[in-house]
Amino acid sequence: MKKLFLTGLVAATLATACNQNKSTESAAGNGGAHGKADDLPTLFANYWEVQSRLDPMSATSQGDNRFNHLLPNDQTRAFRDTLRTVYQDYLNRINQFDREKLSENDKVSYDIFKYEMQERLAGLQLNTWMLPVNQFWGLPLTLGQYGSGEGTQPFKTVQDYDNWLGRVRGFTVWADSAIGNMRRGMQAGVVLPRALVVKMIPQMEELVVSDAAKSLFYGPINRFPKDFSVADRKRLSSAYQEAILTQLVPSYKKLGDFLKNEYLPKARASSGISAVPGGEQIYKYYVHNWTTTDKTPAEIHQTGLAEVARIRGEMEKVKAEVGFQGDLKAFFASLNSNPKLYPYKTPKEVLDAFHTIQAKIDPNLKKMFGRTPKTPFEIRQTEAFRAASASAEYNQGSPDGSRPGIFYIPIVDATKFNITSGMESLFLHEAIPGHHYQISLQQENQDLPKFRRFAWYGAMGEGWALYSETLGKELGLYTDPYQRMGALGDEMLRAVRLVVDTGLHSKNMTREQAIAYVMENQAMSEAEATSAIERYMAIPGQALSYKIGALKIQELRRRYEKQLGSKFSLSSFHDELLKDGVMPLAVLEKKMDDWAARQ
Known part of the structure; x- marks a missing residue:
């Protein structure tokens, strides 16, 4: 999971932001009803300046150090009113441009920017503050x-x-x-x-x-x-x-x-957000925001049930391969209790195992990616103060490479680190070629306006990271049935999420029922299942983005393999997918269809 920083700003800077906003009013809106295409970069640049002042901690994470002394107070009504004014103003401005007169790349920028302003305004109507x-x-x-x-x-x-x-x-x-x-x-x-x-x-x-x-x-x-x-x-x-x-x-x-x-x-x-006043509306917003689709919670729930059934079938094959006698639940229990699957004694041994995975995939990456990031990469243990409730995560590096991208592993007790926890698939997802490739290539692309260089859409970002897990076999991993079981467990986790997230927040599923469902379908201890479910309770809808996005990317790959035949290049497909950064899935599909047509 990519680590997100959700922040705002102290009152003194709000005035600066508003003044900056007023000073740029002529930048995009004076080109008449249609706006001039050459004003579009100015509009985006002015917006980014305002946004950086409003969210200085994110600016720091993006390598803009001008506001490193400021800390947000995004907890006031005045701050929320300022955001509403800024987003509505920029929505009005982008609407003055004639989309059809823009270049292909500017059309993508136009679509993303308009979507983003509308989505932010919709979020401000909720009582989640x-x-x-x-x-x-x-x-x-x-x-x-x-x-x-x-x-x-x-x-x-x-x-x-x-x-x-x-x-x-x-x-x-x-x-x-x-x-x-x-x-x-x-x-x-x-x-x-x-x-x-x-x-x-x-x-x-x-x-x-x-x-x-x-x-x-x-x-x-x-x-x-x-x-x-x-x-x-x-x-x-x-x-x-x-x-x-x-x-x-x-x-x-x-x-x-x-x-x-x-x-x-x-x-x-209660467990789900639907239990609070306005909760049903809050969840609908989060589902739309995190999946960037119009899919309903009920549709997503059914997709989850179908995926769970399919992956269980794959797990049955691994169980048969290792000669285990008994049902899947017993197999899961054996994976959790087999001492051979807990080989580590120190945090260093766990970290070394991830370095070994990195070395193993390196030769094959070159065949699958023509474009790779310049940003350095490191593997680190999660800080002790938050390790107990943290998941493995990726923190992006700075665009200039002065700060590396960091793959954080929480290791509370190395002796309890199970190799069937999906270490290989976890590395592919959080590190390479998952979040590190996608985020670094996006940030390094100076041809994108900054609001795209530093954008985040979970459906494409987490969808890409989950899709990256499916590349394990092609990258020389998953040769061991237990690591393959770990990868299936990771995929199952994302399928189960579709069921339990929608269940918790729209079907009155309890925390205890959700924990039981997780444990019924994967090799997870009760403590791990509890931590997972409590994460979905805390951030409704976020867990839906992975599978919804990955299914779309897999669908596109199959479509172009069939459509292009011998002209299909996996390396070119990956490069095109990543080069323009994250975007809503409908915008991505249109962009990729245009790419395929050019092949």
Whole structure:
């Protein structure tokens, strides 16, 4: 899963953004009713400038370091009103262009931009602002990744260190506002499930320390660049100690105490978002937003049931191949209890195993991709403070290559890391050629406007990553039946998600029923199944994007193989698919059909 940073901005910068917005009004709209095509890049550039000011933490992750001292307070009504004004303004502007007069690439940009503005405006109509954080996503977790000194926030110069102190000040304001919004949610009945709140409390408590030097946020002080003067080191050490003990620790303590004492008693017993006021509408929006299709929850549920049945058939074949006597459920249990499938003793051994997978696929990648990223790539263990509730994930590198793309593996206990957990398929998905290839190639493409270079559509992005898992055999993996079973388990997970996500949020399926369904269909421990289901409870609809997107990419590949015959090149297909970045699936299909016609 690609790690997403959902952020906003403090009030002072809102004024700057609005002024910037007004100063560019003539840039795209004065070309008359149809707009001039050469004004389109200006429109996109102006929009991106405004968006970067409104979301400075995302700007940091994209290598734009101008706003590294700012931290969002996206918890105010004024902020949401500003977003609404900006998105409506830019929707009006894009509508002034005559699409038919644009170049092919500009038509794709036009379609994506219009879709994006409409989608963002629709999202602002929901009452999800009352749910600002969960155990999986949210600023309190993201802040730890930025401030550890090993993440996205740069700590190379004295100015970098001072910039971070600005973000710390912003967090205290954000935390108070978020608590206010959650209190509004308590009054309105828009609250998180109790099971999720229980997981959030220790996350906050983990960051409450009495000794600043033991804080995660002291990491940058432990890693001062060698060229820092003694005076700077002394000043910054003192400033960071003060910031940790007087701002960060009190804010995390306040959040933890609020969650435990006020919020938990009011949290809901239900599992799905449909249980809150407006929940049915919220879920419909999330399904559309994450799949970029008009498929209904009921349609997706049926697709999931069909895929689960198909993959179970493939699992039966592996079970027969290894000579296991008994049903699939017994086979799953044997995979979880067989000591031979738990070969690791240390986190380093787990990380080394992933490096071995990388080396194995490298020779075959060259046959399947004509275009590969320049961005460096690293494999790292997930930080301890969030490892217990984290999934493996990919954090994008910076476009200039100064920060690598990072594949994070949570390893709470290396001795419990099972090789049938789909290590090979996991690497293909999160790392290479999955998220690392797709995101890096997109960011590196200077021919795309920035709103496309740094875009994210889960259906295509996660769809590509899941499709990448199907390339394992062609890349020289899946030779071992247990790794193949792991890959089928990963595919089954994405099929099961279609059933349980729609079940939880539109069919009144309970958390316990969903956990049981997961365990019935794959080799997952109860703890793993619980963590998975609680993730889907926290972020409705996100889990649908993988399978819906992968099925579309597989459909397109089969279509062109049949249509083009000997003229079909898999390398060319992959290059064309990735070169223009992520986009809604309907836009992708039109683009790929045009490519096939040119072949």
